[in-house]
Amino acid sequence: xxxxxxxxxxxxxxxxxxxxxxxxxxxxxxxxxxxxxxxxxxxxxxxxxxxxxxxxxxxxxxxxxxxxxxxxxxxxxxxxxxxxxxxxxxxxxxxxxxxxxxxxxxxxxxxxxxxxxxxxxxxxxxxxxxxxxxxxxxxxxxxxxxxxxxxxxxxxxxxxxxxxxxxxxxxxxxxxxxxxxxxxxxxxxxxxxxxxxxxxxxxxxxxxxxxxxxxxxxxxxxxxxxxxxxxxxxxxxxxxxxxxxxxxxxxxxxxxxxxxxxxxxxxxxxxxxxxxxxxxxxxxxxxxxxxxxxxxxxxxxxxxxxxxxxxxxxxxxxxxxxxxxxxxxxxxxxxxxxxxxxxxxxxxxxxxxxxxxxxxxxxxxxxxxxxxxxxxxxxxxxxxxxxxx
Numbered sequence: 001x002x003x004x005x006x007x008x009x010x011x012x013x014x015x016x017x018x019x020x021x022x023x024x025x026x027x028x029x030x031x032x033x034x035x036x037x038x039x040x041x042x043x044x045x046x047x048x049x050x051x052x053x054x055x056x057x058x059x060x061x062x063x064x065x066x067x068x069x070x071x072x073x074x075x076x077x078x079x080x081x082x083x084x085x086x087x088x089x090x091x092x093x094x095x096x097x098x099x100x101x102x103x104x105x106x107x108x109x110x111x112x113x114x115x116x117x118x119x120x121x122x123x124x125x126x127x128x129x130x131x132x133x134x135x136x137x138x139x140x141x142x143x144x145x146x147x148x149x150x151x152x153x154x155x156x157x158x159x160x161x162x163x164x165x166x167x168x169x170x171x172x173x174x175x176x177x178x179x180x181x182x183x184x185x186x187x188x189x190x191x192x193x194x195x196x197x198x199x200x201x202x203x204x205x206x207x208x209x210x211x212x213x214x215x216x217x218x219x220x221x222x223x224x225x226x227x228x229x230x231x232x233x234x235x236x237x238x239x240x241x242x243x244x245x246x247x248x249x250x251x252x253x254x255x256x257x258x259x260x261x262x263x264x265x266x267x268x269x270x271x272x273x274x275x276x277x278x279x280x281x282x283x284x285x286x287x288x289x290x291x292x293x294x295x296x297x298x299x300x301x302x303x304x305x306x307x308x309x310x311x312x313x314x315x316x317x318x319x320x321x322x323x324x325x326x327x328x329x330x331x332x333x334x335x336x337x338x339x340x341x342x343x344x345x346x347x348x349x350x351x352x353x354x355x356x357x358x359x360x361x362x363x364x365x366x367x368x369x370x371x372x373x374x375x376x377x378x379x380x381x382x383x384x385x386x387x388x389x
Contacts, residue, residue, distance in 0.1 A: 011046040012385050015093035017084065017104055021051040021067065023273075027217065028299040029099045029123050032193055036097075037065050039372045044387025050087055052080070076152040079103045085111035092116075095384060098163075099123050103156050105163030117384050120167040122177050122188070124295050169378060173297045174319055189378055193297050194368035198306040202282050203359060206308075206352045210239040210345050213284035213309075215277065215300055216291065218256070219248040226290040226314050226334065228259050231266045233338050239265060239345045244280060246271035281307045285351060286344055289313040305362035308355035312340050327358040 016037055022030040033049070041047045041064045053069035060067045068087055070080045084107050088096065098108050099121040109118055164170070170188040172178040181188045216222040224243065231241040243266070247253050259266050272280065281287075287304040293316035301318070304311055311328030314337050322328040329344070331337035344351050380386055 011044060012387055013046040013091060013093040014040050014095045015091055016049045017096060017098045017108055018051050019102060019104060021049060021053055031299055033099055035194060035196060035368060036372060038063060039368055041065060048091060079107060081107045081111060089113045101160050103159045106159035109163040109166035118167045119169045119171060120164055121171040191371055191374055192366055193299055193302055194366050194371040195302045195306055196368055203308040204285060204355060206285055206348045210285040211283055212239055212241045212286045212288060213280060214288045215244040217248050218245045218252050221292050223290040224252055225255060227288055228255055229334060230337055231263050234341060235263055235265055237345050240267060241265055242267045242269060244269045244272050284309050287311050289316055291316055302362055302366045305358035308359045310344060310351055310354040327361060328354060
């Protein structure tokens with residue numbers, strides 16, 4: 001079959017391959033992939049999204065993007081390599097995009113159809129680093145189950161490494177990720193995370209009682225216990241502390257339940273679908289970040305800044321934008337965290353000043369259209385056919 005002629009007779013096809021769709025798990029990678037897909041669709045691409053999903057919605061087109069289901073919880077060793085291969089060869093995509101460092105990176109590269117161009121987008125600062133990967137495995141499932149899974153984890157890391165090296169284009173989110181890749185001999189291009197524009201009328205004015213928002217998946221790497229300790233220390237403040245996110249590690253459920261019972265200014269809102277999250281950022285006066293400083297550029301930073309909200313972060317400060325750029329506060333201890341929150345709760349003028357500076361920066365740096373412009377330019381420079389303008 002002449003794949004070139006077959007492809008040239010239709011719109012260029014762009015296939016996203018991620019483990020999750022945001023309807024199953026609202027993470028930063030899923031959010032970024034979907035927003036990028038929507039923008040590509042508007043530019044004339046035929047956009048498809050494959051993820052582990054046993055019950056694909058019918059019809060399987062959501063917001064113009066065609067969904068494809070792969071089996072959930074596949075074999076540790078084989079993964080979804082065969083069903084993914086079948087799907088890719090049926091679709092014959094021009095571009096295949098995968099994100100996160102997992103076996104899908106390797107499976108896409110090893111099983112792609114002839115002529116497909118593969119993009120791997122780095123998600124976390126620890127992508128590909130074996131030691132943090134293994135430590136995280138122990139944290140999530142310690143004991144005998146860890147040693148039982150150890151060979152599988154090593155194999156998964158190996159498959160992902162092979163895929164990363166075989167990708168046609170590697171994207172980093174920020175300079176330190178690009179430098180890490182260069183140290184192991186891999187070239188990359190920086191395409192920042194993006195977000196849709198936030199209109200001026202939805203920007204926080206910093207009037208009224210402050211709402212302090214923590215929005216993340218509730219698991220060990222996000223360190224929700226730091227936020228709960230902060231709320232306990234600040235229970236005298238005239239402010240509301242709101243935690244949003246699905247509990248993924250069950251050891252946190254009792255801590256959250258106890259905080260709901262014991263702390264009068266604490267609220268837990270549970271899992272919030274992607275299309276409803278913006279409502280809470282419009283209401284917030286501050287955004288708290290307590291994750292281990294090993295992630296990629298947090299989507300919640302961008303959402304907060306576009307809404308004119310200062311960030312208060314425990315230890316994490318990508319590109320020193322909080323401390324040196326004046327876009328929020330970085331605290332290196334729980335005492336510093338408490339001090340920063342107390343000061344900002346009691347000083348609306350300072351919140352407003354930081355928020356205005358942060359919004360101006362975010363509008364300039366994280367514009368979705370500008371970043372997809374760059375992505376298309378990188379593809380065109382490498383010989384990938386773009387939609388007709």
